[in-house]
Amino acid sequence: MASDTLFDALIEHDISRRDFIKFCTAMAAALGLSAGTVPRIAHALQTKKKPILLWLEMQSCTGDTEALLRATKPTAAELVLDVLSLDYSETIMAAAGHQAEKLLADLVKNHKGAYFAAVEGSIPVKDGGIHCCIGGRSGLEIAREVCGNALATFAMGTCACFGGIPHASPNPTGAVGVKEAFPNATVLNLAGCPVNAENITAAIVHYLTFGSLPAVDAFGRPLFAFGKRIHDNCERRAHFDAGQYTRQWGDDGHRRGWCMYYMGCKGPQAYQNCPTVRYNGGTSWPVGSGHGCVACAAPNFWDEMTPFYRRLPQPFGITVETTADKVGLTVTAVTLGGILLHAIARMVKHHTRPKGEAAQGAKPQEKTEWKGPSWHE
Amino acid sequence: MLCLRDVYVWEFPVRLTHWVNVICLITLSFTGYYIGNPYIHNVHPFFYGVLKDQWVMGWMRLIHFSVAYVFAMSVLLRIYWGFAGNRHARWSAMIPTTKERRRTLLHDIRFYLLMEPAPAVSIGHSPTAGLAYLLLFLGYLVSILTGFALLSQSHGGAFWYAAGGWILPSFPVQWVRLVHHVMMWFLIVFPIVHLYVGWTTDLVEENCVMSSIFSGRKTCGDE
Ligand code: SF4
Numbered sequence: 001m002a003s004d005t006l007f008d009a010l011i012e013h014d015i016s017r018r019d020f021i022k023f024c025t026a027m028a029a030a031l032g033l034s035a036g037t038v039p040r041i042a043h044a045l046q047t048k049k050k051p052i053l054l055w056l057e058m059q060s061c062t063g064d065t066e067a068l069l070r071a072t073k074p075t076a077a078e079l080v081l082d083v084l085s086l087d088y089s090e091t092i093m094a095a096a097g098h099q100a101e102k103l104l105a106d107l108v109k110n111h112k113g114a115y116f117a118a119v120e121g122s123i124p125v126k127d128g129g130i131h132c133c134i135g136g137r138s139g140l141e142i143a144r145e146v147c148g149n150a151l152a153t154f155a156m157g158t159c160a161c162f163g164g165i166p167h168a169s170p171n172p173t174g175a176v177g178v179k180e181a182f183p184n185a186t187v188l189n190l191a192g193c194p195v196n197a198e199n200i201t202a203a204i205v206h207y208l209t210f211g212s213l214p215a216v217d218a219f220g221r222p223l224f225a226f227g228k229r230i231h232d233n234c235e236r237r238a239h240f241d242a243g244q245y246t247r248q249w250g251d252d253g254h255r256r257g258w259c260m261y262y263m264g265c266k267g268p269q270a271y272q273n274c275p276t277v278r279y280n281g282g283t284s285w286p287v288g289s290g291h292g293c294v295a296c297a298a299p300n301f302w303d304e305m306t307p308f309y310r311r312l313p314q315p316f317g318i319t320v321e322t323t324a325d326k327v328g329l330t331v332t333a334v335t336l337g338g339i340l341l342h343a344i345a346r347m348v349k350h351h352t353r354p355k356g357e358a359a360q361g362a363k364p365q366e367k368t369e370w371k372g373p374s375w376h377e
Numbered sequence: 378m379l380c381l382r383d384v385y386v387w388e389f390p391v392r393l394t395h396w397v398n399v400i401c402l403i404t405l406s407f408t409g410y411y412i413g414n415p416y417i418h419n420v421h422p423f424f425y426g427v428l429k430d431q432w433v434m435g436w437m438r439l440i441h442f443s444v445a446y447v448f449a450m451s452v453l454l455r456i457y458w459g460f461a462g463n464r465h466a467r468w469s470a471m472i473p474t475t476k477e478r479r480r481t482l483l484h485d486i487r488f489y490l491l492m493e494p495a496p497a498v499s500i501g502h503s504p505t506a507g508l509a510y511l512l513l514f515l516g517y518l519v520s521i522l523t524g525f526a527l528l529s530q531s532h533g534g535a536f537w538y539a540a541g542g543w544i545l546p547s548f549p550v551q552w553v554r555l556v557h558h559v560m561m562w563f564l565i566v567f568p569i570v571h572l573y574v575g576w577t578t579d580l581v582e583e584n585c586v587m588s589s590i591f592s593g594r595k596t597c598g599d600e
Binding site: 229 | 414417432437438489491530533546549552554555559561562565566569570573
């Protein structure tokens with residue numbers, strides 16, 4: 001990592017100018033910018049120093065690191081890695097033990113306020129944060145120091161954004177996302193399970209080009225990646241509108257690539273750019289490979305988007321097989337039955353009533369004489 | 378005996394919104410249930426060739442959304458008429474504000490529990506009916522609000538945010554969907570009870586309440 005700017009790194013890697021401009025164009029497209037911004041992006045990448053990135057591992061499965069390392073085509077993979085000057089990452093760096101701890105402390109001290117922090121995984125806050133300890137210090141403490149002194153923090157993946165899977169009920173470790181753990185930190189929520197490497201790169205390119213973080217939605221997620229609904233860009237949408245659904249995994253409709261709405265696809269309530277950007281260098285994405293979307297970039301998706309293979313949540317988790325419709329149907333049947341019994345009871349009561357008894361109406365008692373239901377007259 | 382009198386009770390907007398709501402609720406339940414659970418299997422031999430490639434979900438959604446707007450406007454009109462209409466249409470007829478109405482309410486509840494032989498005589502809504510319709514309108518509002526919240530998922534922008542999208546960051550969208558769905562069952566059960574009660578009241582009070590929703594006129598004992 002001798003080169004200072006991204007462009008130097010490209011020269012070192014023998015990447016042609018043509019590929020470089022293609023990359024800049026792809027970034028402009030990912031950010032939803034016009035082609036006119038491509039020269040600006042190219043200029044920024046050639047002149048700006050690569051930002052330092054400190055990557056912290058908290059309660060995670062390392063899926064986001066894996067996603068980053070497997071980013072896109074060979075050349076672009078290098079681009080992604082070289083856009084970031086990844087100075088500290090427990091997963092991929094050579095240093096270990098005290099050496100690594102010292103490196104982190106030095107970086108935070110020497111580049112205070114000038115580096116980006118990336119957090120992968122949720123931060124447990126219960127019991128003083130003891131559920132995730134690194135080198136004898138709690139993750140909460142380390143992250144507070146690193147994120148607190150950073151220019152901005154990228155929350156990588158849904159766990160770092162909203163707590164993700166460790167946050168799912170009953171959440172034994174008190175896992176939360178970065179923003180919830182440190183409300184004062186500047187955090188960009190790059191949600192997804194795992195985060196899409198293209199979106200990391202695009203967010204950093206945005207910062208290098210415009211000197212600011214991209215615009216975000218109500219959940220702190222960049223709009224360029226999370227502004228559109230999966231369902232509205234899905235390649236199976238035509239089958240949805242036509243009413244052509246997969247009714248069972250592996251059935252005729254499934255093999256024809258029909259919509260998986262009936263099987264509980266959460267695309268209609270999920271926001272991300274998966275259908276257009278896809279994963280692993282545009283290879284595929286969940287719906288593309290025949291599985292419904294599970295809305296992995298949504299807060300609390302594990303609790304709120306389950307069951308993954310049904311349209312509606314199970315009311316109050318009664319029993320696995322109880323659906324809202326069964327409850328509704330039962331209530332309707334009980335109502336009808338109740339009415340029948342009530343009508344019968346009324347008739348019986350009418351017949352057993354002593355003859356000539358006056359009605360007991362509340363108001364105009366003298367005037368209203370109840371003559372009994374008219375069907376007896 | 379009674380001196381019978383023909384009274385104009387339900388004004389035109391009351392009757393209009395009533396019947397618009399009836400048609401809307403039937404259509405909305407039918408199409409909405411399909412949207413929640415696409416029951417028409419168009420690979421089924423029965424439908425094959427008829428519904429194949431026929432944009433079934435597209436039609437259902439189109440009808441559902443269009444009718445939903447009509448329904449929302451009808452509810453809006455009725456809410457307005459609750460302030461502008463005659464005394465039987467007003468909100469004061471729905472909420473038992475006076476002591477007298479609360480007493481009648483208790484009497485009516487005793488009647489429905491078969492503890493009294495006859496209900497109290499009311500010209501417009503009885504206090505019980507008024508309360509029930511208040512509940513119904515709350516149900517309408519919940520349905521409309523959750524409906525717009527769900528619609529806002531495919532429609533960005535400030536208008537849709539104001540119409541219902543603001544709910545979604547605070548409530549899990551799946552629960553909003555479930556509430557919208559369960560409201561359908563409420564709006565199926567309600568008319569069943571409504572019809573039964575209307576029918577028995579007609580029989581017991583002989584006030585022609587069942588035809589009054591067509592004509593607006595009820596037959597009342599002279600007060
Ligand atoms: S597969 Fe999912 S996202 Fe795609 S059209 Fe069907 S419901 Fe929508």
